[in-house]
Amino acid sequence: MNYTIAQAAKKMNLTIYTLRYYDREGLLTNVKRDKSGNRIFTKDDMEMLSLICCLKNTGMPIKKIKQFTDWQNEGNQTLHPRNDMLENHKEDILTQIEDLKKHLRLIDRKLDYYHDACQAYDTNSPIPTCCEYTDDEF
Amino acid sequence: MNYTIAQAAKKMNLTIYTLRYYDREGLLTNVKRDKSGNRIFTKDDMEMLSLICCLKNTGMPIKKIKQFTDWQNEGNQTLHPRNDMLENHKEDILTQIEDLKKHLRLIDRKLDYYHDACQAYDTNSPIPTCCEYTDDEF
DNA sequence: ATACAGCTTACACTTAGCTCTAGGTCAAGG
DNA sequence: CCTTGACCTAGAGCTAAGTGTAAGCTGTAT
Numbered sequence: 001m002n003y004t005i006a007q008a009a010k011k012m013n014l015t016i017y018t019l020r021y022y023d024r025e026g027l028l029t030n031v032k033r034d035k036s037g038n039r040i041f042t043k044d045d046m047e048m049l050s051l052i053c054c055l056k057n058t059g060m061p062i063k064k065i066k067q068f069t070d071w072q073n074e075g076n077q078t079l080h081p082r083n084d085m086l087e088n089h090k091e092d093i094l095t096q097i098e099d100l101k102k103h104l105r106l107i108d109r110k111l112d113y114y115h116d117a118c119q120a121y122d123t124n125s126p127i128p129t130c131c132e133y134t135d136d137e138f
Numbered sequence: 139m140n141y142t143i144a145q146a147a148k149k150m151n152l153t154i155y156t157l158r159y160y161d162r163e164g165l166l167t168n169v170k171r172d173k174s175g176n177r178i179f180t181k182d183d184m185e186m187l188s189l190i191c192c193l194k195n196t197g198m199p200i201k202k203i204k205q206f207t208d209w210q211n212e213g214n215q216t217l218h219p220r221n222d223m224l225e226n227h228k229e230d231i232l233t234q235i236e237d238l239k240k241h242l243r244l245i246d247r248k249l250d251y252y253h254d255a256c257q258a259y260d261t262n263s264p265i266p267t268c269c270e271y272t273d274d275e276f
Numbered sequence: 277a278t279a280c281a282g283c284t285t286a287c288a289c290t291t292a293g294c295t296c297t298a299g300g301t302c303a304a305g306g
Numbered sequence: 307c308c309t310t311g312a313c314c315t316a317g318a319g320c321t322a323a324g325t326g327t328a329a330g331c332t333g334t335a336t
Contacts (some may be wrong), residue, residue: 003259004282004283005282005283006283007307008184010283015324015325016283017323017324017325017326018310018323018325020284020285021324021325025323034283035332036283036284036332036333037283037285037331037332038196038282038283038284039283039284047268050244051193051248053243054244054245056323057237057241058238058241058242058245061170061322061323062322062323062324071139076191076255076258076259076265079252079255079256079259079265080256080259082252083249083252083256086181086245086248086249086252088244089245090242090249093238093241093245094242095241095335096238097235097238097239099195099318100231100235100238101235102289103195103196103231104228104231104232105193106188106189106192106222107192107196107227107228107231108228110189110224110227111221111225111228114217114220114221114224115221116223117217117221118217118218119213121214121215121217121218127214127217130185142313143312143313144312144313147307152292153295154313155294155295155296156293156294156295157333158314158315159293159294159295163293171314172302174301174302174313174314175301175302175313175314175315176302176312176314177313177314194293199292199293200292200293200294201292
């Protein structure tokens with residue numbers, strides 16, 4: 001199951017430009033070429049791309065992803081650092097989720113206010129003053 | 139409870155540069171000055187900053203935050219669009235959380251593999267081949 | 277045979293969001 | 307009086323992550 005760059009881009013929801021950029025940056029290893037020099041994305045490349053997208057979409061910078069790729073190329077003696085990087089990144093994602101939830105609480109409180117305020121506005125009643133924060137929120 | 143720019147920056151975990159940048163960009167409205175021209179951040183400014191940070195940290199671009207500020211300055215006739223923006227942003231955050239959780243599942247599967255692989259490596263056993271993806275994962 | 281689609285490279289450009297620098301003002305302390 | 311520290315503005319510079327362009331090659335279809 002091989003893909004041209006356009007097919008790979010479509011499947012991964014990336015642009016052709018981005019795929020070439022990732023290749024240039026060394027996030028993919030040793031991408032094969034057909035006899036006229038066009039890239040061939042194999043199943044392995046696609047699996048690596050899945051991981052790259054996963055890491056990128058969870059906030060890992062390209063340079064760090066490249067580190068992972070480099071380690072992968074170095075073989076089994078880098079299994080531990082790769083494992084550690086993923087462990088740390090997992091913790092990072094869990095923190096991101098918690099942070100988002102925390103921010104959500106402020107948005108929800110704002111929305112409570114806007115709900116009341118909109119209602120008041122629509123009925124020509126006096127608009128309530130904006131919700132206040134407790135000191136520990138900033 | 140007023141703050142100098144340095145105090146405000148500290149409290150908000152931003153740099154002075156960033157605060158001036160936000161002011162320049164119009165994310166804050168009408169920041170007061172003392173008699174020698176130095177910014178004074180009031181409680182209201184700090185509350186707005188809290189919201190700005192919340193929106194920014196949940197992925198809202200600066201330009202969109204400015205739109206919100208602009209609407210706020212226009213008064214009550216923009217209560218509805220402001221409400222809608224926050225509603226939409228809330229949905230966006232919920233989607234982000236779901237996406238992170240989905241990505242977490244791939245990381246977890248990778249970690250399962252790395253666990254086994256590290257164990258095998260440490261005991262000089264044959265390293266298992268990397269976990270495979272089902273087709274619908276990319 | 278020629279036009280076209282799809283690929284190639286090298287390299288310049290863009291955008292967001294800061295971040296820093298230079299040069300200057302101002303108030304307080306020695 | 308002079309220095310120090312905290313602030314000011316205008317504007318340049320930086321980083322990350324692409325995005326786009328120009329010029330050129332290749333394989334297929336008319």
